Amino acid sequence: MTTSMSMGLPGVSLAPGDHICAFYRGSAERDEILVPYLREGLRAGDKCICVTDDPLASDSVRALAIESATDPDLAFGHLQHLYSESSYLLDGFFGIERMIGFWESAVGGAVDREGFGFVRAVGEMTWALSGLPGAEDLLTYESRLNDFLPRYPQVVLCLYDLARFTDGEILVDILRTHPAVLISGQLMDNPWYIEPDVYLNRHPEPTVASPTAVLDAAWAPR
Amino acid sequence: MRSLLVLGKLMTEGADEHQILMLATTAARSLARCTTVTIELAGETPSVGLLDHLTHVGTSGGSVGLPDTGWAWAFPLSSQSGHLGHLVVGAGCEPTNEEQFLLRALAQQTGGALANRRLHAQEQATAATLSVLNERLRGTVGALQHSMDIHTRLTAVAVSGEGQEGIALAVHELTGLQVAIEDRYGNLQAWAGPHRPEPYPKDSAACRDRLIARAKREARPLREGARVLAVAQPRGDTLGVIVLVDPDRRAGDQELMALEHGATILAMELARVQSLTESKLRLRRDVVDELLNGTDEESGLARAMALGYDLQRPHRVVVVEGPENTGDNDALFQAVRRAARDEPAGSLLVARGAEVVLLADTESDWEHLRRAVVRDLGDRRARMGIGERCEKVVDFPRSYRQAKLALRLPDRWERDAAAIRFDDLGVYRLLIGIEDLGEIDRFVEHWLGKLLEYDARRGSELVRTLAHHLERGGNYELTAKSLIVHRSTLKYRLQRIRQIADLDLSDPDIWFNLHLATRAWSTLGVLRAPR
Numbered sequence: 224m225t226t227s228m229s230m231g232l233p234g235v236s237l238a239p240g241d242h243i244c245a246f247y248r249g250s251a252e253r254d255e256i257l258v259p260y261l262r263e264g265l266r267a268g269d270k271c272i273c274v275t276d277d278p279l280a281s282d283s284v285r286a287l288a289i290e291s292a293t294d295p296d297l298a299f300g301h302l303q304h305l306y307s308e309s310s311y312l313l314d315g316f317f318g319i320e321r322m323i324g325f326w327e328s329a330v331g332g333a334v335d336r337e338g339f340g341f342v343r344a345v346g347e348m349t350w351a352l353s354g355l356p357g358a359e360d361l362l363t364y365e366s367r368l369n370d371f372l373p374r375y376p377q378v379v380l381c382l383y384d385l386a387r388f389t390d391g392e393i394l395v396d397i398l399r400t401h402p403a404v405l406i407s408g409q410l411m412d413n414p415w416y417i418e419p420d421v422y423l424n425r426h427p428e429p430t431v432a433s434p435t436a437v438l439d440a441a442w443a444p445r
Numbered sequence: 446m447r448s449l450l451v452l453g454k455l456m457t458e459g460a461d462e463h464q465i466l467m468l469a470t471t472a473a474r475s476l477a478r479c480t481t482v483t484i485e486l487a488g489e490t491p492s493v494g495l496l497d498h499l500t501h502v503g504t505s506g507g508s509v510g511l512p513d514t515g516w517a518w519a520f521p522l523s524s525q526s527g528h529l530g531h532l533v534v535g536a537g538c539e540p541t542n543e544e545q546f547l548l549r550a551l552a553q554q555t556g557g558a559l560a561n562r563r564l565h566a567q568e569q570a571t572a573a574t575l576s577v578l579n580e581r582l583r584g585t586v587g588a589l590q591h592s593m594d595i596h597t598r599l600t601a602v603a604v605s606g607e608g609q610e611g612i613a614l615a616v617h618e619l620t621g622l623q624v625a626i627e628d629r630y631g632n633l634q635a636w637a638g639p640h641r642p643e644p645y646p647k648d649s650a651a652c653r654d655r656l657i658a659r660a661k662r663e664a665r666p667l668r669e670g671a672r673v674l675a676v677a678q679p680r681g682d683t684l685g686v687i688v689l690v691d692p693d694r695r696a697g698d699q700e701l702m703a704l705e706h707g708a709t710i711l712a713m714e715l716a717r718v719q720s721l722t723e724s725k726l727r728l729r730r731d732v733v734d735e736l737l738n739g740t741d742e743e744s745g746l747a748r749a750m751a752l753g754y755d756l757q758r759p760h761r762v763v764v765v766e767g768p769e770n771t772g773d774n775d776a777l778f779q780a781v782r783r784a785a786r787d788e789p790a791g792s793l794l795v796a797r798g799a800e801v802v803l804l805a806d807t808e809s810d811w812e813h814l815r816r817a818v819v820r821d822l823g824d825r826r827a828r829m830g831i832g833e834r835c836e837k838v839v840d841f842p843r844s845y846r847q848a849k850l851a852l853r854l855p856d857r858w859e860r861d862a863a864a865i866r867f868d869d870l871g872v873y874r875l876l877i878g879i880e881d882l883g884e885i886d887r888f889v890e891h892w893l894g895k896l897l898e899y900d901a902r903r904g905s906e907l908v909r910t911l912a913h914h915l916e917r918g919g920n921y922e923l924t925a926k927s928l929i930v931h932r933s934t935l936k937y938r939l940q941r942i943r944q945i946a947d948l949d950l951s952d953p954d955i956w957f958n959l960h961l962a963t964r965a966w967s968t969l970g971v972l973r974a975p976r
Contacts, residue, residue: 246455390464
């Protein structure tokens, strides 16, 4: 298995199993992280699964998809582009079980069925500020995702816009739920990270009584 | 410490002020066992109960008292730009030294991040202000540049002498709109752009006058329906109007500026043309005056040459007098100018008092020329006398004098009806040629002395009556009509003439001598009349 790979940013290497929170401010900084990350994945022959929330981000990813169709260097990998409405917020709500199930299906399918040796996933997280039902479970989801990461050869990059996520408490909790943090072009082990079992003990998961939890429970792994 | 490093990077690189404060307070709880964490910023009102404590500890920080708290400390938020406030932390008991160290480091890091963020915000505000100023400056420079372009383009037109057509074209190119230049009366002088109207529409004189008056009052471009116009008025005289055709009201500040500049250049052009015309007229008048008053050959030819006029051709001096007491000498001048142009009979002419003098360079049909003048004047009377041919410069004064005599010598009834050539004056030419007027005087006295004495004594008109009678071959009907008297009055007067002069009018010799004497009497009257 690969032990280290390029992220696409100068001097930044990824390790399989990384769950990274990347902080940026504005769409230009976002694209400086997002596009090289995906381009490097395509060049390396990875399966790239990208979920965007901002239409401008969609434009950047579509442009890369068009480029990959004609550039032989990028033909080794495959880019799957989805929107938050068809993934995180499918049917107008966010469900932790459903979303982890989605990753299970998408990443597992890429590795087991499509034969990709590695998967790069990236999600633009501004959907969590939509106020839609279940969005408040963002941090529980992020913590739970850490248990999913080791199951497949993959890296997950979560994009957080500091211009949109203005609550300092949430920022600290985002730090607590990601073992790695990317800021100002530097990828660091995150000393604020708390293992999922500890974090989830402090922040109990939602009860099954809430309507979204009922709907989400149907997606729980058997 | 790595925790602080990550936090510091997050604070410094991306977070805004509110995020920095929230990160600091949240992180403080993670770094030490705290029960209370607040940030009190300098310049803002502190939380209740903290004012005195914070004032007391100052910028270096220190212990503060918080209710129901075993230990409380204010860590200064310091930075290179000064003291920014305090991170106030409270706990049930005093934290360990390591925890206090981390809290102090956090406060320092927060102060640095805050200062950095404020400086960045200030720079952004300055940059935004500069951007606005730059935008304004760019707009001003753009407007100035456009103004200079307009000025340069129109100045080039003025200098190149492209005339009104050039001015119209330049304004059209600068505005993208159709441009018309009209004279004072609304007649089209130049057009630039597509779809030139045929025929060109023209307002009534009254409407035109009102429009010009309004435009002069406005002292800036005036919109009149689909047209925007500016008047060209050098020295206050309106000589022309420049018009933008703008039915869609597209003309903005730049277009109006181009129109105003165009009006200024047009005013200069029209003033130049007017001045040139006046100079030319003045020069022609000077040349004609000099020729009529007498000048030497060399000087006269040189001056005519400077005017571009060939004087070395035979000429005749023609004097035209218009209707008496009208005072409209300009109308007579223009009538003679047009008639002479159309005949053609010559182009060198001047107005002199009540008469117009033409130096005719062809042997025209003079009566045809006179009738053309009469028609131009609206069938009003015009008399014309033509002097003898001038072969040299020195001949002009003589020809001029002859033309004037030709106007006066024949009977008024006759001279009103035809152009009189001096050549055709017959016996008058002989009489004028006699240098010794005393000889003529004696001849007149011999034949008409008694009648003249009677007329002088009684205020009668016997000599004039006799002259009319003889000129009309003794026809009573024509004589009475020319004198505007009744036939019986005429008969009575002739009877008195026979008695006083004691002469027999039926004698052919006496008739001839009396006829010659009356013509000599007329000639003396003309020769002695003040000029």
